[in-house]
Amino acid sequence: MHIGTTLSQFIIEETRLYPGSTGDFAGLLNDLTTACKFIGAQVYRGGLAGVLGSAGTDNVQGETQKKLDLISNEAILKSMDWTGHLAGMVSEEMDNPYPIPHSIPRGKYLLLFDPLDGSSNIDVGISVGTIFSILKAPIAGRDAEPADFLQPGVEQVCAGYALYGSCNMLIYSTGYGVNGFTLEPSIGEYILTHTQMRIPDDTSEYAINMSNQRHWQEPVQRYINELNAGKDGPRKRDFNMRWVGSMVADVHRILCRGGIFLYPFDLRDPQKPGKLRLLYEANPMSYLIEQAGGAASTGTRRILDIEPTSLHQRVPVILGARNEVERVVAYHRD
Ligand code: AHG
Ligand code: MN
Numbered sequence: 235m236h237i238g239t240t241l242s243q244f245i246i247e248e249t250r251l252y253p254g255s256t257g258d259f260a261g262l263l264n265d266l267t268t269a270c271k272f273i274g275a276q277v278y279r280g281g282l283a284g285v286l287g288s289a290g291t292d293n294v295q296g297e298t299q300k301k302l303d304l305i306s307n308e309a310i311l312k313s314m315d316w317t318g319h320l321a322g323m324v325s326e327e328m329d330n331p332y333p334i335p336h337s338i339p340r341g342k343y344l345l346l347f348d349p350l351d352g353s354s355n356i357d358v359g360i361s362v363g364t365i366f367s368i369l370k371a372p373i374a375g376r377d378a379e380p381a382d383f384l385q386p387g388v389e390q391v392c393a394g395y396a397l398y399g400s401c402n403m404l405i406y407s408t409g410y411g412v413n414g415f416t417l418e419p420s421i422g423e424y425i426l427t428h429t430q431m432r433i434p435d436d437t438s439e440y441a442i443n444m445s446n447q448r449h450w451q452e453p454v455q456r457y458i459n460e461l462n463a464g465k466d467g468p469r470k471r472d473f474n475m476r477w478v479g480s481m482v483a484d485v486h487r488i489l490c491r492g493g494i495f496l497y498p499f500d501l502r503d504p505q506k507p508g509k510l511r512l513l514y515e516a517n518p519m520s521y522l523i524e525q526a527g528g529a530a531s532t533g534t535r536r537i538l539d540i541e542p543t544s545l546h547q548r549v550p551v552i553l554g555a556r557n558e559v560e561r562v563v564a565y566h567r568d
C-alpha cells in the first residue's frame with residue numbers, strides 16, 4: 235500500500251525551494267502540526283475527556299474562555315517554546331506576548347495563533363479549528379517585543395489552519411499556493427489530499443451572520459439584499475447561505491467549493507470596528523484566500539496591507555470569490 239505524501243515530506247521538499255534554507259522553518263511547522271494533532275484528539279474525545287464547558291475565566295477581549303480554549307493554548311505554547319525556532323508567540327488567549335523560557339535560545343520566527351477558533355461550537359459537536367500565522371522576527375536571536383508582531387499580513391512567511399471537523403485537516407501556504415492534508419488516524423500522519431486549492435472567481439454561496447443585519451452599513455445592506463432578492467433581483471440568480479460560526483470551517487468551505495464570507499464593519503460598538511482579530515484570524519485567512527486566487531478586504535482596503543497598531547485589534551473581513559469581493563468593495567466606493 236502507498237502511504238502518499240506525508241506533511242513532513244511535503245514541508246521538507248517545499249523548503250528546498252528557498253535557497254539557503256536551514257531547516258529551522260521545516261522544524262517549526264512540524265512541531266506546530268504535532269500540537270494540532272493533540273488538540274484534535276482532545277476535541278474528538280469531547281465529553282469523554284471532561285474537556286467541554288467553560289473555564290470560568292475571561293480573555294483580554296472580554297470573552298469567556300472555554301476549557302478547550304485553554305488546553306489548546308497550552309498545547310501550542312508547550313509544543314513550541316522549547317524548539318529554539320521562535321523569538322516569541324502571540325495568542326488570542328493571552329494579553330501579552332508569551333516569552334520564550336530563559337534556558338532556550340531565541341530563534342528567528344514569530345508565531346501568532348488562535349488556539350481554538352469557533353469556541354461557541356465546542357460544546358455542541360460542530361467543527362472548530364486552530365489558526366496560525368508565522369512572521370520573521372525583525373531581529374533574530376533576542377526576545378520579541380510587542381511591536382515586533384505588528385507587521386502587515388503581506389509579511390507572513392506562512393499561514394494556515396487545522397480544522398477539527400468530520401476529519402482532522404491541516405491547510406497551509408508558504409506563498410506557493412495552498413495545500414491541504416488529512417490526518418490518517420491509523421498512522422498519526424497528515425497526508426496530502428488537496429493539492430493547489432483554488433477559489434472560483436464567481437459563486438452563488440455566501441456566509442454572514444444575518445442576525446447582525448440591522449447594524450451593518452449601507453454597502454453591505456445593499457449587497458446582501460441583492461443576493462437575497464435571488465432570480466427576481468438585480469443578480470438574476472438565487473444565492474444559497476451557510477454560516478457555521480467557526481471562521482475555520484466557513485473559510486475551509488470556501489477553499490473547497492468557493493463562496494464569499496463576510497464579518498463586516500458594524501455599528502454596535504464604536505470601539506470594535508469588526509469582530510475578527512487582524513493578527514491571528516484575518517491575516518492568516520486572507521493570505522490563504524489570496525494564495526488560492528481569491529480576495530480579502532475590509533470593504534475599503536486590502537486586509538494584508540493593514541499596518542497593525544495593537545496585538546488584538548479587530549477588523550471587518552470580506553473574503554472569498556474575487557468578483558464578489560470586488561463588487562462589495564465597489565459598493566463601498568459608491
Ligand atoms: P473565537 O471562537 O476564536 O473567539 O472566534 C469566533 C469567531 C469566528 O470563528 C466566527 O466566524 C465568528 O466568531 C462567529 O461570530 P458570531 O457568533 O457573531 O456569528
Ligand atoms: Mn477565532
Ligand code: MN
Pocket residue numbers: 303326348349350351352353
Ligand atoms: Mn479562539
